Structures are given as structure tokens and as C-alpha cells.
Amino acid sequence: MSDLNQALATKYKGNFLKEVIDNVEEGDMVQMCMQCGVCAGSCPMGPHWEHTPQKIFMMIRANKREEVLASDSMWMCTSCYNCIARCPRELPITHIMHGLATYAKRLNLVPKTQPTAKFAQLFWNNLTSKGRVNELKLGISLYFMNGFGEGVKTAMANQKLGLNMLKTKRMAINEAWGGHSVKDKSGFHAMLKKAAEIESDSIEANSK
Amino acid sequence: MSDIVATNETILVVGGGISGISAALEAAEAGKQVILVEKNAYIGGRVTQLHKYFPKLCHPTCGMEINQRRAKTNPNLTILTMAEVTDISGDKGDYSIKVKLKPRYVNNNCTACGQCTDAVDAEFDSEFNYGLNQRKGAYIAYNNAYPQTYVLDERIIGTDDATKAKDACPADAIDLDMVEESIDLKAGAVVWATGWRPFDANKIQPYGYDRFDNVITNVEFERMNDLMGPTGGKVVRPSDGAEPKKIAFIQCAGSRDRNYLKHCSRICCMASLKQTHYVRENITDGTSDIYYIDIRAIDRFEDFYQKVQQDETVKFIKSKVAFITEGENNNPVLNGVDTEGYHRYANEYDMVVLAVGMEPSVNQSDFPVEIVMNEEGFIEMDEKNGGVFAAGCSSDALDVNRAVQSATASALRAVQVINQVGAVSPQNEGAK
């Protein structure tokens, strides 16, 4: 992975904008930003951003590759779409943030402790294993994503919540064994494998 | 109205704002026959609703007085008010035009004595003051309106007020039997100068113009500062009539925005810079904060911008305000991020002025003849337009000076057509 990062860094030396345009989901729209900052002001997680979206777009133009990809800002996105709705230049900011996050993840540059990055990965693993989310397993893995000790604490802390969900049949213990699934699992997995391949191949290609 | 003489050597000017008047006068003063068609009951258009012009801070009425005098004394110019062009057919050099004349219910006998106004009771929102106050059902739009002839609001026709007005008139000027008529004109060329309208601020939802009393538009702010305006020149908060101290201006309210108007309206930056002068002149300890993307004080306007920058009562924040909420005492709170270094703000103000931009008045679908427009709705210069020439803000978002410049140019284009079809033309006479 990190050698892919190396390769891309060298390939696009001094032109991170181009790298983003070529490799990041809807990255070509980054250049359309006119730095009005309406996205920054519209984001509910605003106070927790180290770099606002508009600033990240500026950093991309300013070739701040490491800072951008290692930033945990884009992991703050709640996908509320306020930024997209208000952007005067119609930048799909939410998607670009997701895209940057994915790209950073692919290049292994995500801050180790970024909780959303971890959770998002758990979520993906969970849904892809059987084609449908298994909330119980997801919940448990979430509790334990920062290790067993942490997990037990979190689990205890959320005990009441869990019981509430069980009481109202909005959580089911039997999900722990088996649980919901698509029928055509092999087809489903083949599809995802293919899609993943196409994507990583094109990025590999761009790195050469 | 049958006494109007129009031939294929006549120039028709559509729209009696500053651009239309200028085009009409320039052509008429070059000896051409001109008919000016204006939708309102008076000529002058948007500029008559402005308090001052940038960058000289002089009064539009001043230039308008001169133009009115030029119009009064020029035998080549015919002005039709309350008139709208409904159809244009034919080609360059030979157009047939249909004009709809709305009834004014007041004839030329009117001496503008104003007794009808005193006589009627009904009141309606004043269009001239953007609904900031009410005017009577028999009225004249503003002091220096030309023609100096009153109008009866069609909504009072058939009511007691109509008869009251008629009875009150000493000049027998009120004719309640007037009806809408349509007349046919010939023209060799058409100057299209229907100008602009302020962008509808209700559409800019995050700014809550429709929800918050103390969020107003820049055109309303102009009226507030006019001594003869709806508030007698006092700047007041709509919510409680109090004088605001802390005022914010939001630039590009609807402009440069794919959700509203794609184009930059050009004038709004200078308009807000100008309005900071109003704040300083009319409000003791008033302050102005301007939220902007780029300050477009182009060419010599830059000097004006630099002067305002030196004014300690004016602050500039590079930020498109994200959204407005309402705080204590109906104070608008502006939320956003100052992008010069990332400073998040939630700033409370007494009043907010939205610098709304210009939208062309006439769109493609209601246009009476085939015309080439760009996607912003402005008329492009194009052979396909034949003898129809756009002037002023029908052609682009322009300030007054550029609008008149454009109007003068369009007048020439029209004159060229006339001189080509004309029986007696410079060509035929040749030069000395």
C-alpha cells in the first residue's frame, strides 16, 4: 500500500490537484471552488473540523498532499448534504469528502485512532460479508473496536440502550447466529470483487 | 392614440428606464423620429427608486430632470406610458408592432393638483417603495414623476373611491370609461431596453428574507434612505421601527450562485459600498460589516473602495454567509466562516441588507419576437436579432454609466438601419 502511496506521490509530484482529479471520487470538481466558504459555515460538525472543506480544496491546489490525506477532517462528514445544497458552484462536497477519505484509506494515511474510519470499515465488512447489515454484530464489533477492555466498558455503558432495543424487538439476540443474508452470496461477492478490482487497477495504472 | 405617426423610418424604444430614455433621446436629438414605450405610468425606471448613485453619491433625479427637459422640448420624441409591446413582426427596416395601452383613467387635463388623492380612501402597497408603505388608490408614483399626470389604481374602478376621485377633480381629468386598447405601429428598428428586476430574495432560503423581519434587500434600503421615501429618510428595523446600529451587508445574495443567478450582477459590490455611506450619514454610531467573495469595484470605482476601506466604521469579511438565524429581539444572526484563515462566526446584527442582484425583466418565452439570449437571460448581440438591439441591462448586468453607454451605442445601431431604409439619408446626400 504505502509503496502505492510513494508511487503516486512521485508520479504527480508538485501537482496534487491533478492527482485528486484523476483518482478521487468527483475530484475534478475541486478546481471549481471559489473559496466562498458556505460549506464550512453550513457543516454541523463545523466546530470539529481542523480544515473546512473549502480550505481542503485550497490545500489541494497548494499541493499540501500529506496534510490533506492525513487530515481527519473529512472523517467528520455526517453526510447531511447541507454543503451540497448551498454550494454556489454545485460542488458535490459530501462525495468529494468521502472520496478523499477513501483515497486516504487506500493509501494508508488515515490517523490510526480515527473512530469514524474504523467504524466505517467495520460497517463495510459487516454488510459485505452477507450482503446485509447485521446490526447486533455491528454493535458488538463497534464496542470492541478499541480493544476488549474498552469494549466491555462501552458495552456496560450501553447496557440499558441494548435492553431497550431488545424489549422493543428492534434488536434480536439470534442475529448473533447467522442472521439476515442475501441468497446469491457468491454472485454478490463476485460483483463486489470485480468492482473493487476495476477501481484499484485504474489507480495502479495512474501510479505508473 | 390614433394621432401617432410611425413609419419604417421610426425607431421604437421599448422601456423608459435610464437606458431607454437615453437611447430615445440620443436618436431623437440626431433628428430621428422615436416612439418610447414604457410599462409604468412614468418614465425613469429603476434609477428613480435609487437614493444616490455611486461613486459620486449624486442624486438620480438630477440627471433625470435634465433628461425630462430634453424629452419635453424634443418634437421628434413620442412617449407612451402604461404601454407594453405585445407583438413584433416583420424584418429589419420594416417592423409592425402591437402595443397594449392600459387605461390610466386620467387624461391630459390633469394638472397634478393632487385633489383626487385626498378624495379617495383605498390604500395599496406602494410598488415604488417595494411595499414598504402604502399609497392611495389615486396617486402619482413620486414627486418628479413624468408625465406629471396622476393614475387611478384599477382596483378602485367601480368602487365609491372612483366616483369620489372624479368628483374631486377640478380639471375634469378623470375618465372612468377608459378601457385597454391595442394600437399598431410601424418601425424600422427597435431598441430593447426593458432593464432588470431585483432578484426575489424569498428564493434565498438560508437567509430567511421571508421569515425574519430585519432581513431586507438593498433596493428597500435605498428607499429607506430617501428623504421623500416611505420612512422619510430614516433607517428603521421593520420589526420594531427602531434605528439599527449594527448593520451587515451580504454580497452575492442570489448572484454568482448556480442555485439562483449564475452571473455576477456587477453593481452589488459598489451598491453596498455606497450604502455604507448612508449608514455613516444617517445613523449615529452606525457600523457596516460587508460579507463578500470578491469586491468587484472595477476600474476607477477602485478609488471609492479604497476610501471605504479607510473608514473605521466599515469591516470586510471574506465569506459567503451560510445561513441566518434569529436571535433575541428579532436580531438576525449571521452564521458562517471567514475564509481568510478560517474563523468561524455567529455574528448578531440589528439589521441585515441582502445585496440582491439583477435579473433581466423579460425572459425568452415572453419575448415578442425571435431573439438570441444567453443562459443568464441577457440578449446577445447577434445578426439573427435583425433590427432589434438590446440596450442597458437587457444586454448584461450593468451599472448606470455603462447602461447609458450601451444605450447610446444601440441608438446608433438603430439609426444605421433608419439611414439605410431612409428616403433622405446622409448616404444620399453624401459629404461636403
Added chain:
Amino acid sequence: MADEIKTGAYICKGCDLGNRLNTDQLEMIATREGRVASAKSHDFLCGAEGVKMIQDDLDSGESNRVVIAACSRRAKTDAFNFAGVPMSRVNLREGVIWVRPDEDEAQETTQEMAEDYVRMGCAEIKFMSTPKASEEQGTNRHVLVVGGGITGMTAAIEAARAGYQVSLVEKTDALGGTTGQLYKRAPTRAPYADPEDTGVTELAQMLEDDDKVTIYLNSILSSSDGAPGRFDIEITTGDATQSISCGSIIQASGQTEFDANQLTEFSYADAPDVITQLEMEALAKAADGGPVKRPSDGKEVQNVVFVQCAGQRSDKEGHLSYCSGHCCNTSIKQAMYLKDNAEAAAEGSSIDVQTTILFTDLRTPGAGGEDFYRSGQNKGVTFRKGSVSGVSADAKVSFSDLILDEDDTIDADLVVLATGMIPNSGRNNEREDELAAQKTQLEAENKEVPQEILDEIAIPVESILNLKYRQGSDLPQLVSGFNDSHFICFPYETRRTGIYAAGPTRRPMDTQQAQEDATGATMKAIQAIENAGQGMAAHPRAGDLSYPSFRKEGCTQCKRCMMECPFGAIGFDEKGFPEYNEARCRRCGTCMGACPVRVISFENYSIDSVGQQIKACDIPDEFDEKPRLLVLACENDAYPALDMAAQNRFEYSAFVRVVPVRCLGSVNTIWITDALNSGYDGVVLMGCKKGDDYQCHFVKGSEMAHMRMSKIADTLQTLNLEEERVAVHEVAITDIHRVPELINDMAKTIDEIGMSPFKF
């Protein structure tokens, strides 16, 4: 018919005049004192019947001049419109009853007010005759265009299209000017996405093919004299000079790129790869769609930085304070050259030229501007809000990024400076005179003349027009040396009638605007020709046929009229007698106001037409306690303001008598001294704003009046009258509340200092 003066006075009883005033009394005054042939009242004078009454009298010859005693001269102009008949409008409505309370105790003074105005109208009409154009005018449908750039070429073709002959004078050996040096220009039509051809070649061809157009290359305007309709022009080509005549002139002398050598911080002088926008155009032309090569070593550029506002929008010594308007679009356009060329060269491979535009405010207004900006971004041009601190000799650009709030550098291989434009506006005669005056002043005082004055005098500027006018060789300049109009509503207002500036010499602008501007200026140029042909004045007294003439026997050849004329209309003959050049004249009357011996007059506006009004007023003696105040109000702003005050029924003193004047500049001090001598207690002058932001429609009129009135103090002393008895005010047309106050203030002052002793 004008031989025997038969004045008909017509008094209106409408609009409540009949109820508020004793109109029989007014009729009597018109006949007895005003000595009019006939005086009639009518219930509704502006109505068809009333107008017919007047017209019948005129037709039957019962009267050949009319006094209309009704409403303001600004009202009912369509009704009271008798072509060729001298007319005096007596303002009984806005001037009297609308500004007076409808109360019995006020009746007497209100009636006196009306009576005086009738007297004044009858007095004025005696000294009015129908203006007839002089013999001087000619029609010459021939437009001279100075400058063969895009502006001049456009003006020439537009004038020809309108059917006028054109002579086009260009000092270089080819048409095209600055635009001719461009590779392409910013788009002028939708979708405003790509640079477009300048069109210069086609335009030049069109001009050469047009038999109405004569082109003079390598030529200058070595002399121009005369007036609209009859300009005498000398065109010098090499050492040959030929004379032509033309009807009007368009000055399209264009602009010069700011001298980047002054920008030492950007190493322009010693860094070959730091260039100006115009030099970038040359590189692009050379590349002609291929990769652009940098000057130093011919290397294909990979990383280009554009520095906006270089030496512009700055108060630094020698820099331009203004914004040149086109540079943002120009840099976007030039960045596009590079992007498009690279694209073409590399068929979309990832080879790329990086282009960065460093700006503080990106100024791409209007529909086209914003589209073009987006298109630039879309093509991958990088925009950064930053202020550039310096450029090193090896093209390293140091700047602070205002968004990221940190310093940064770009190691560019080519740097383009957007340096902006300076107008080619010829000599600044006013400034030259100013400097010369300072110099002689200092020398007279045996003081040392400061170097900067000497330096400024030393800089030779070549004249564009070489006007032989007494008032200078070139068009007067506005701020920053532009030949612009001072008026927002009247962009083509010119202080030299029949001569119109267009293009960047008038205001910073790009090629599209320049072409629009040229078209507008052409409209004015042909209009000037048509007006001159009929002896009509140009804006703002458009159509006025009256023009100044003078009584030679009285003239002392003092040349004040020539010096004070704001429009350079007046010259003088070998004996030193004034020559008026009717077609240059704008009929403001400033000359009339200036003349110390009062020999200058217009057919319908003269020392007498006003002076006799002043004298005609009835001055009650001291013990009546009825002071008389004279107001001389500029008809352009002050008089309308008074009318509007009346519309709003704002009341003011009944002791005032208002006389409208064409411009405060036309006010001759004799009117003031006569008024004071004949017992007026106070005089108020109301004119337009003067100074840098002047509103005076005749440029210097208000200024002049203030100057003259500052000298009236001595007159007052000799009469030993208090200075307070004369007041001069700058009034705006919107001062609707203020004008009545100004009048009442004077009334109060008189109350305090007491009545004039000069009542007989």
C-alpha cells in the same frame, strides 16, 4: 411680426388660483404696469379651450408674445407650447399659492407675491425675442477618428455604416493598435468559455474596402480648429501635411501598458522570464497553438504564475491607484492559452502546464465574466487569493496565501505581471497652466522652484488633437488622466463640443467594452454634426437655438468670457474681440455672467431679461415691514427642488421673489448690486454642487458664481450693507425640505439685521 411687440398676458384661475388670488387685480397689473397689449383670465388655461384662446390671439395677430401666469415653467409644457413665440411663464401655483397658507391673514402678502411675479413676467417678455440660428453653422457629414486601434476602427466602421464619411488617422504604419498585438481576446459572446479571435484583421479589411473611409497611416493630427460642423484639420504624414474639414471628432487614442520597470520588487528589469501581459501575448503569438517557450532559454514552460494588480490598486508612488478592469479576464485568457496548447500537444495525457493566478479580488463581472472565470477553473487554472511580496530574478514567486493564512512560494518558470493601462490622453493643459503659474509665482517671489515641479514641467507630453482653441490643445482630463465624462448619467458629456473620447483613453476597459464605447461615441459624433447643421445646442440645453452675441462698442477686450467659458467655445480675433463659435457653445451664459461691462446677451436670456424682472418688483417702503428677498435659482436643480417643495406644500416666506437662471455661472454681479441698490433686503443664490464632485451641468458655473460672490463683499461695504444680505448655497435637486429653510433663514436674518436703507 416681431417689430411691434404685442404681448398677451394670460392668467389661469384653475388649480384654485382663482379662489386664492384676485385675478382681476392681476389682469389690471399686467395691463397698467406690465403694459401688455391684452390681459385675459381663464378658468382652466391649460385645457384645450384655454390653449385655443391663446392660439387664436396669436393667429389673429392680437398678440405675438405671451405671458402665461399659471403654474411652473416645468409643468404643462405640452399645453403651453407655441412654436416660435417668445413666452414668459409666471409661476403663480408652485411659486405662490402652494407655498403659502390658505388663511385670511396671509392673503395680502400672497396676493402681493403674485402681483410681483406678473410684473416680472411682463418685464421679462419685453426683452425676449425668438432665437434664430446664426449664419455660422454648416453641415459636414464627415467624422474624423483619431487612432487606428480596435476603438478607432470600430468608430470608423460604425460611422460609415450610418452613412457618414470617415477619415481615420493612425500614427503607426498599420491599423490594429494594442488589440492587434493580442494572440486572442476574451470571449464576447455565449458561452464565454474560450478565447476568441480579435477580429482586427477582418475589421481592417472592411475599412480598406469601404469607400466612405479614408485611412491615414503614419500620420498625426497636427492641427485642429473650428467647431462642430466645420472643423479644419491638418493631417501630417511624414513631412507632408494636408488639410481636410470634418464635422466632428472621435478621439480613440487608446492606452499604454504601465512601465513594469518601476516594479523592482518583481525583478522585471533584470529577469527575462518575468514579463507583462502584452509580452505574454507575443509569446503566445509566436507559439501559435504550440507549447509556449520562455524568453530566457526557450524552454517550454511548465509552471506559469500570473501576478494580478501589479503596480495597480496601490497608493505607492508611481503606481496606478485604479484597477485596469480587463486584467483578470486577460490572465484567465492567457492561462487558457497554455492549458489549451498543452491539451492539444498531449492529447489528454497527464502532461500539463500548471497555471496559477494570484489575486486579491477576482474581477470578472457580468454574465460573460463569471462564465469565463468558471471556464478557466474548469480547464484547470488554479486561482489563489494571495498578495505577492516579491518575484526573484529566477522567477520564484513569494506570496502570502490569504486563505491558508501562510507564506508560500512557487518556483515558476515564467511569471506574467498584470500591470494595467495608462490612458493616451494628450496634454493636461489645466495642469500645465497650474504648474506654470506656480513657477512664475515662486520666481516672482524669488523663491526656489521645487525640483518636482521642474521635473513635471520637463516631462514632454505629445498632444493628440493639437487643438488651436484658446483653452488648450487637448480634451480636459478627469482623475488619473482619463478623458472621461464627469457625469454618471451622461458618459459622453464632453467639455469640447463635437469632440468625443472613446475606449481606454476614457476609462480603463477591455476590447469588447471599447467597441461598445466607440459605437456610443460615434452616435454622439453624428449627432453633433446634425445639431451643428441646424445651429442647435448639444446636451444639456439640447435643441436651444439661442447663442451669445456681444455689443462690440462696449467690449473692452478683457477676455474674461474666453477664460471662464467651461467649454472652450470662445476665441478672439486679432483685435482681441471675442469669437463665439456657436456650435461649440452650450448656452450656459457663463460668459454673460463673467462680462464686467455686460455686453454679452442671448436673444431670450440677457442682462436685461433678468435685470428688468428684478427692477419690476414693487419694493414697499421701510415702514411697511415687508422686506423683499431675491432668489436666483439654477433652473437645473434648485428650481425643480423649489417646485417639489411646493408640491409637498412646504411653506416659505411671502417676501421672496424667485428668478430662475440657466446656471449660476450666468449670474452677473450687476443683478445683485442693482437689487441691493433698488432696496431688496437680501439676495440668495442657489446653484449646484461645485468642487471635485461638482454637479453643475455646466462644469464651472457654480464655481464661478461662488468666486464672483466672494468679491461682492467689497460692493456691500461700499454700500455699507451687512455681508449677511447675500448668501450663496449649493443645492441638490433632492433638497426639497432644505430650500424653503434656506429662504426662511434669510428672512430671519433680515429680521435680525433690519431692512435695507435703500428703499425709495
Added chain:
Amino acid sequence: MSKEYSFYPGCSSQSGASSSNYLTSVNAMCEELDIKLNTIDDWNCCAASIGYAGGGELPRVSLSARNIALSEKQHPEQDIVATCAACWLATREASERIKESTKIKEGTGLALKEAGLEMKNDKNVRHMVEVLVEDIGMAAITDKVKKPLEGLKIAGYVGCQTNRPFGIDGESFENPQYLDNMVEAVGAEPIRSYEKKVSCCGGALAFSEPDKSFNLIKPILESAMDNGADMIVTPCPVCQMNTEVYQDKINEKFGTNFNIPVVYYSTLMSVAFGRSAADSALNGQVIQAEKLNAIAAK
């Protein structure tokens, strides 16, 4: 004659999942309104808007592509309808992205082939509330009301993804009215000026960043209380979950004592249409909607 749609229920509505109660009430509501939902057989997860870390753009789009392809195969003539905001958004976005980008179109095509599927992408992807607003209409809803929810003051919490970026029936993003109209249609009193109606609850970040999210959820509850709401109604499972089940924790964190029921519009309707508490999934409320229980019991 009943309206038919190809139905995409989504993971959270499955039995024993966090919004299974949503599906229960939707079914009751649809029966009353004569809406027939034909579930897409073998549908898969849409990856919501949090799946991005693991899956890239193409894998995520492919997930929705599969569902669309299945729908076309099974119900070729029918629009796809989702009840979950995230499902609707992800599927509609995928559908549009495939229309816009040939690169994505080709990619998903190849991927689908692996699962023996193909897609035409010619049907609309709609949210259940669109069906109610555009196809059924408020009048028709009011007609069906047997037990008007009189005396109930309800804050309509639209949230984010049912609103942005697509919006419902061209309504404004800042102050949409449709949810309030529904409340009115079933005889309850809407709070149209509810300040927080479109603000964000933190979405999936409630799991990964609970504290930050609680800061967002609190004002949503607060403003509903301040406006005197008896309960909150929402069209979105994540909104419902976040605003209801975390109230304890928020009380813990801020020392508040929120205890306000948060129900689905479908629950309101099925109660108003006279269906039982069970059919209306009132038993699915972690915080019991007592007032609704009472009405249902009548």
C-alpha cells in the same frame, strides 16, 4: 385501483433490526391507502453513507446497481420506493451517477455481469413520502382518517437525507412543509416554525463520535420541547434512532430530562386510520407515545 411500487425495505427494517417498527407501520399505512409494495427479492445493503471507508466509489455504486437490476427484473414497470432515507439517497445517487458517468456505467456493468445481472436504469427511485405527497395527496390521506389525532402538537423533524440534496416535491431545503402537512392531514397540530426541522442528528457518527453527535441531537429535542411538542415525527430511521434511543445518554451527559416520543409518520397515519397499536408498531417505541396509545386504544 391500487398503486404498485417495487419496494426496497433496507437492512434496518428487517425483523429484529433497529427500525423494524417502521416497516410494520408502513405496511399498515399502505394497506389503508391502497398502496401495494412489491419487495425486491434478494435485495442487498446500500452501504448507506458510511460505507465509504471500506468500499470505493464503484463497489458502493454497484451495491445499489444490483438492487436496481433486481427490481427491473422482478418489477420492470415499477418505480423503486424506499422508506429509509439512506437507502433512497444511496440508490437514487447511484442511479444518477450511472446516468452521468460512462466510466461508472461501464464499471457497474462489468461488476453486475459477475452476478449475472444487467440494468437499464430507466425507472425512478423514490422515497415513500414522495409517494404520499405526489401520488396520494394530503386530501386522500385526510379522507382515510378515522381517529383524528386531535390535541396532539407534533414537531416534524425532517432531518437531512430525506431533504437534501434532492428535496421532496421541489420544496425548500431550509423550511420544507410536507411533514407538517402530513401532521395536519391526520388532525394533529404541526409546529411549522420548528427551528431544528432540517438540522443534522449526526447520522452514523452517533456510533463513532457519540459525544459530538449528542451535541447535535440535544438542540433538536430541546427546540421540540420549547415549542411545546407532545412528540416528534420523522421520516428517517437514523433520525428516529438517534433522537429517541439516546435520550437517556443525553440526559446523563447534559443533566437534562428529555423523555419525548419520536415516531414515524407511518405510525401517526396508521393510528389515525384506526389501526391497532400493534399494527402501528407503537410497541416499538423505546419511549412510549402514550397519547397515541390512548387514541389507538379508543
